[in-house]
Every structure is written in structure tokens, then in C-alpha cells.
Amino acid sequence: MNSYATDLSTIYEAYERIKNVVHRTPVQTCRQLSRHGGADIHFKCENLQKVGAFKYRGASNVVLSLSDQQASAGVVTHSSGNHAQALALAAEQRGIPAHIVMPSNAPQVKQDAVAGYGARIILCEPTLESRETTAAAIVAETDATFIHPYNHAGIISGQATVALELFEQVSNLDVIIAPVGGGGLLSGIAIAAKAINPAIRIVGAEPAGADDAFRSKASGQLIAQTSPNTVADGLLTSLGDLTWPVVRDLVDEIVVVDDFQIISAMKLIMERAKILTEPSGAVSYAAAVKIDFESADTSVACVISGGNMNLSRISELIENCRDR
Numbered sequence: 001m002n003s004y005a006t007d008l009s010t011i012y013e014a015y016e017r018i019k020n021v022v023h024r025t026p027v028q029t030c031r032q033l034s035r036h037g038g039a040d041i042h043f044k045c046e047n048l049q050k051v052g053a054f055k056y057r058g059a060s061n062v063v064l065s066l067s068d069q070q071a072s073a074g075v076v077t078h079s080s081g082n083h084a085q086a087l088a089l090a091a092e093q094r095g096i097p098a099h100i101v102m103p104s105n106a107p108q109v110k111q112d113a114v115a116g117y118g119a120r121i122i123l124c125e126p127t128l129e130s131r132e133t134t135a136a137a138i139v140a141e142t143d144a145t146f147i148h149p150y151n152h153a154g155i156i157s158g159q160a161t162v163a164l165e166l167f168e169q170v171s172n173l174d175v176i177i178a179p180v181g182g183g184g185l186l187s188g189i190a191i192a193a194k195a196i197n198p199a200i201r202i203v204g205a206e207p208a209g210a211d212d213a214f215r216s217k218a219s220g221q222l223i224a225q226t227s228p229n230t231v232a233d234g235l236l237t238s239l240g241d242l243t244w245p246v247v248r249d250l251v252d253e254i255v256v257v258d259d260f261q262i263i264s265a266m267k268l269i270m271e272r273a274k275i276l277t278e279p280s281g282a283v284s285y286a287a288a289v290k291i292d293f294e295s296a297d298t299s300v301a302c303v304i305s306g307g308n309m310n311l312s313r314i315s316e317l318i319e320n321c322r323d324r
Helices: 008-018 031-037 054-065 068-073 082-094 106-117 128-142 152-169 186-196 212-219 243-251 259-273 280-290 311-323
Strands: 028-030 038-047 075-078 096-105 121-122 176-180 201-207 254-255 299-304
Touching: 008 054, 008 075, 028 031, 031 038, 031 259, 031 280, 038 280, 054 082, 054 152, 075 082, 075 128, 082 096, 082 106, 082 152, 096 106, 096 128, 096 311, 106 121, 121 128, 152 176, 152 186, 152 212, 152 243, 152 311, 176 186, 186 212, 201 280, 212 243, 212 254, 254 259, 254 280, 259 280, 259 311, 280 299
Parallel strands: 038 299, 075 096, 096 121, 176 201, 176 299, 201 254
Antiparallel strands: 028 038
């Protein structure tokens, strides 16, 4: 038995730790989308989670796990996306400082959202090296605890609680499909789900313009992401050394979808199921449409990972999709 960043008992501990602070997000179905996908499809609506994304689960788990002494010094991370907001809110809920390193080109709306939760924002050059060195300097200055956006055992355990809820909400589940960027969500789900039901099929959904997980799994070794380019901007990061072994061993398949397929899936989900999703959240259903399931009765859960999307951007993407 391989040893991974977390296990089922630790994931249940995370579930108990955060259950009173996170939303138990609903599962929705749509007959037309099931028919189009060729299976009995259930949407796990993490777009309705606090801060509009699953990231609040992991952030809450880590922040609530800190000792009082650790918590008093606060937390620090580098992120321009949903993790930044999630950690800022989790820190605010516990009443501790949060230092968020963001690239200088991060949209003002994202900076405003993080600041709205009371976090201190430190801008840096828009490179990974700058983000990491700036965060390290903040840790040295404040003695705050660094919380990686996905390559962190507590983050993975928190994201894994999605799977625990799914098993309670959907009977006889055959397949779970989740987006993969850094792999915190997918690896957490895989560890939990395979421990509960080893026969379940776990599928990672990945954009073609950021397909390091697909290439890594095909080669059997971790391949870093280089020059990612996709409309699914929440999935631009590479797998980490904690998430890769899980994807390698427990994820059955990585399905790659292009931007046109992602936008088409997003449009269908919003129009037919009335679920507001960002492109990264629609990747799971885009992948489901590509899979040839054994029968229309196959029970499939597609994780809608987030719904943080500027409305004007939605219109722009859909118009571009129509033009193709």
C-alpha cells in the first residue's frame, strides 16, 4: 500500500472539523444534460460553496488545524485566484492575519475580493519565482504559516470532503469526474473515493492547453507545466509532489478537452441546468460528454469546482463559441 499525503481517517477528521463552517453543497441533475452526456449525470455544485469555489474546504481545514500559537502569527500564501479568497475568508473567520501575495497584474476585482475579507495584499511581479520569494520573505518577516494552494496535506484532506458528501448524496455512484490543475481536488477525491469503493472510476478533466497531468500519467513521470494557455484559468498550475503520486496511482484516466468544448459545456450547464459555472468548473462535464459510458444508467458525478466569473466575460466567451 502506497502512502499518500492523507488517508480516509484523516479526511473524516477534516470533515468533522469543517462541517459547521463550509456549505454542504447541493447535487443537481438535468435530464437533457444527462441525455447529452450519455449517462445519469449529477452535478456537485461547489460553485455554491463559500467564496464560490471548493477551495474554501481546504483553506478552512488548514486554518482550523493550526495551534493557537501558530494561528496568532497568521497565514500566508501566493495566489491570484480562488485560493486567495478562500484563505482570506478562513483567516477572517478565525480572527487571524492573512498575508496574500498576488501578481501585480491580478484583476482588480480579485484584489478587492481578497481585501474585502480583511487580508493584507502584497503585490509582486507576475512570475512564479517572484511569488515564491515574496511569500518566503513574508514568512520570515511575520513567522506566519505558509499554506500552499494545493500541494499541502491539509488542503488535500479538506478538498477530499467533496467525495464524502457525494457518497451520501448519490446512491450507487459509478464515476466521479473532477477538474485537475494542481491536483488538490482530484487527488483528495481519489484517495477518499477509492478507500470507500475501490471499484469506483475516478476521472480527471483537463484543458488541452494545460495538459501536464495527461502527459505525466501517459509517461509515468511528473512533467511540469510549461506555457499553459486555456480559457480555464483556474487550471493553469502543475501537479505537485504530493498530488502527482495520487493521480499516477488512483486516478483511472485523464480526459483532455479543448477550449471550444469547455465553453460549449459551460453554455449548456448554464442554459439547461441553470448552474452558474466558470470555465474551469465546466471542464468536468466537457469531459463527460467525450466519454463513452457503458450505459445511460451509469451514475456519474461531475464536480462543478467554481462559479467565479465576470458576467461580461461569460457573454464574450459564448459569443466566441458561436463564431467558431
